[in-house]
Amino acid sequence: MEKADIGMVGLGVMGSNLALNIAEKGFRVAVYDRDPAVVQQFYKNAGALSDKIIPCETFEALVENTRQPRPFIFLIKAGQPVDDETARLRLLLDKQDIIIDSGNSDYRDTVRRLKALGPNDPTFVGMGISGGAEGARHGASMMVGGTEAAYERIAPVLNAVAAQYEGEACVALMGPDGAGHFVKTIHNGIEYADMQMIAEIYGVLRDGLGLSAPAIGDIFAKWNEGALNSYLIEITAEVLRTQDPESGQAMVDIILDAAGQKGTGRWAAIEAQMMGVPASAIEAAVGARAVSSMRAERALAEKTYGTADHTVELEDQAAFINQLEQALLAGKIAAYAQGFVVMQAASKEHGWNIPLATVARIWRAGCIIRSQFLDDIAKAFDDGEADNLLLTPAFVEKMKASSGALRQVVAKAALGELPMPALSAALSYFDSFKQSRGTANLIQAQRDFFGAHGFERLDKQGDFHGPWGA
Ligand code: 6PG
Numbered sequence: 044m045e046k047a048d049i050g051m052v053g054l055g056v057m058g059s060n061l062a063l064n065i066a067e068k069g070f071r072v073a074v075y076d077r078d079p080a081v082v083q084q085f086y087k088n089a090g091a092l093s094d095k096i097i098p099c100e101t102f103e104a105l106v107e108n109t110r111q112p113r114p115f116i117f118l119i120k121a122g123q124p125v126d127d128e129t130a131r132l133r134l135l136l137d138k139q140d141i142i143i144d145s146g147n148s149d150y151r152d153t154v155r156r157l158k159a160l161g162p163n164d165p166t167f168v169g170m171g172i173s174g175g176a177e178g179a180r181h182g183a184s185m186m187v188g189g190t191e192a193a194y195e196r197i198a199p200v201l202n203a204v205a206a207q208y209e210g211e212a213c214v215a216l217m218g219p220d221g222a223g224h225f226v227k228t229i230h231n232g233i234e235y236a237d238m239q240m241i242a243e244i245y246g247v248l249r250d251g252l253g254l255s256a257p258a259i260g261d262i263f264a265k266w267n268e269g270a271l272n273s274y275l276i277e278i279t280a281e282v283l284r285t286q287d288p289e290s291g292q293a294m295v296d297i298i299l300d301a302a303g304q305k306g307t308g309r310w311a312a313i314e315a316q317m318m319g320v321p322a323s324a325i326e327a328a329v330g331a332r333a334v335s336s337m338r339a340e341r342a343l344a345e346k347t348y349g350t351a352d353h354t355v356e357l358e359d360q361a362a363f364i365n366q367l368e369q370a371l372l373a374g375k376i377a378a379y380a381q382g383f384v385v386m387q388a389a390s391k392e393h394g395w396n397i398p399l400a401t402v403a404r405i406w407r408a409g410c411i412i413r414s415q416f417l418d419d420i421a422k423a424f425d426d427g428e429a430d431n432l433l434l435t436p437a438f439v440e441k442m443k444a445s446s447g448a449l450r451q452v453v454a455k456a457a458l459g460e461l462p463m464p465a466l467s468a469a470l471s472y473f474d475s476f477k478q479s480r481g482t483a484n485l486i487q488a489q490r491d492f493f494g495a496h497g498f499e500r501l502d503k504q505g506d507f508h509g510p511w512g513a
C-alpha cells in the first residue's frame with residue numbers, strides 16, 4: 044500500500060478534524076491514538092475519505108506506514124503527554140524525521156524539547172494552531188516554529204489544510220524552535236483582550252443602557268459590517284441573538300458570569316512582564332477573568348457596598364452607541380499594538396526574527412481573532428515606517444479618529460460604576476505612550492530617597508543623588 048504523506052498522533056477533536064482535512068485535500072494520512080478503539084471508530088466514520096487514511100494501532104505501524112522523511116503531527120494534551128509520546132516515538136525514528144507538537148504548548152517546553160534531542164534524533168517543530176475544531180476541519184491558521192528544512196517538508200500539507208485569505212494560505216514559519224508556540228501564546232493573549240473589551244462594551248449596553256440581549260446582538264451585527272468586522276464580533280452578535288430552548292430566555296442571560304481559562308492568555312501576560320514590555324490591556328483581560336470567577340466574594344462585596352446604579356445619562360443614545368463602536372476600535376488597536384510589541388521583544392531576545400507582517404497576514408483567516416483589521420496591520424508593517432503599530436501612519440490616523448470616543452466611554456463608564464479593566468488599560472497605555480514627559484521622575488526620586496538608587500538629570504549627564512534629608 045502507498046505510504047502516508049504524514050502521520051497524526053491523537054484523534055481527539057482537533058486531531059481527528061485535522062486528519063480529515065488532510066485526507067480531503069488529497070494527502071494520505073496515517074492515524075494513531077493511544078486508544079485503538081478510537082482509531083477504528085475514526086476510520087469507520089471517515090466514509091469516503093477512508094481510502095486516504097491508514098489506521099494504525101501502534102507507533103510501529105504508524106512509522107512503518109509513513110513516507111520518509113516522516114512528519115508526525117501531535118495533537119495531544121500539552122505538557123507531560125508531549126514529553127512521554129516524544130520519548131516513545133523518537134526511538135523508532137531517523138534523524139530526518141519530524142515531530143510536530145501542535146498543541147497549546149508553552150514555548151519554553153518546545154525550546155527545551157529541541158535542546159534535549161541528540162544529533163541522531165528526529166527534529167522537533169512547535170506549531171500553534173488556531174481556529175478550534177472548525178478551523179482544523181476546514182482551514183486553520185498555523186504558526187510554525189522549527190528549521191527551514193522541516194518546514195519545507197511539511198509545507199505542502201500545511202498549505203493545503205490552512206485557511207485561505209484571498210488565495211494566501213494562513214500558515215508560515217515564524218522562526219526557529221519556540222517561535223511558533225510563542226506567536227500562538229500572544230495570539231491567545233490578544234484573543235483574551237479582544238473578548239474582554241467586547242464584554243465590557245456589552246456591559247455598558249446591558250447595564251448602562253438597559254438593552255436586551257437580542258437588541259445588543261443587533262448592534263454588534265451592524266458593527267460587524269464596519270471597521271470592527273471580525274469573527275469575534277460576528278459570533279458575539281449570534282450568541283446574543285440566540286434563545287435558550289429550555290427557558291425561552293436569551294441564552295447569554297442564563298450563563299454563569301465566571302470565565303474559564305486554560306492558561307495561554309496568562310502566559311502572554313507573564314512573558315510580557317518577564318521582558319519588561321507593557322501589555323497592560325492583555326494583563327487586564329487575564330485579571331478580569333480571575334475576578335469573574337470570584338463569584339461568592341463579588342456577591343458579598345455588592346452587599347457590602349450596595350448595588351450600583353449603572354444608568355448612563357444620555358442626550359443622544361444613537362450617538363453614544365456610535366461612540367462605543369469607536370471606543371472598541373481604539374481599545375483594540377492599543378491591545379494589538381501591545382501584542383505585536385511583545386512578539387518583537389521576544390524575537391530580539393531569542394534571535395527568532397519573527398516576521399511581524401507575516402504574523403498579521405496568517406491571522407487574517409482561520410484563527411479566532413481573524414479580521415479585516417489584521418490586513419490593515421499587515422499593510423502597516425509592510426510599509427516599514429515603524430515597528431510599533433501606534434506609530435505607523437495608518438494607525439496614527441485611526442487612533443486620532445477613535446481615541447476621543449474611548450476617552451468619553453471610559454469616563455462615562457467610570458461614573459456609572461461600569462468596570463472597564465481592559466479598555467481603560469488600553470486608554471492609559473495610549474496616554475502614557477504619547478506623553479513625552481511622564482511622572483516617573485517622582486518614582487526615581489522616591490527610589491533614590493529610600494534606597495539611594497540614583498537618577499539621571501535632564502540638564503546634565505551622569506548618575507546623581509538628591510539632597511534628601513540633608
Ligand atoms: C484558538 C484558541 C484556542 C484556545 C481556546 C480556549 O486559537 O483556537 O485560542 O487555542 O484553546 O480559545 O482558551 P481559554 O480556555 O484559555 O479561554
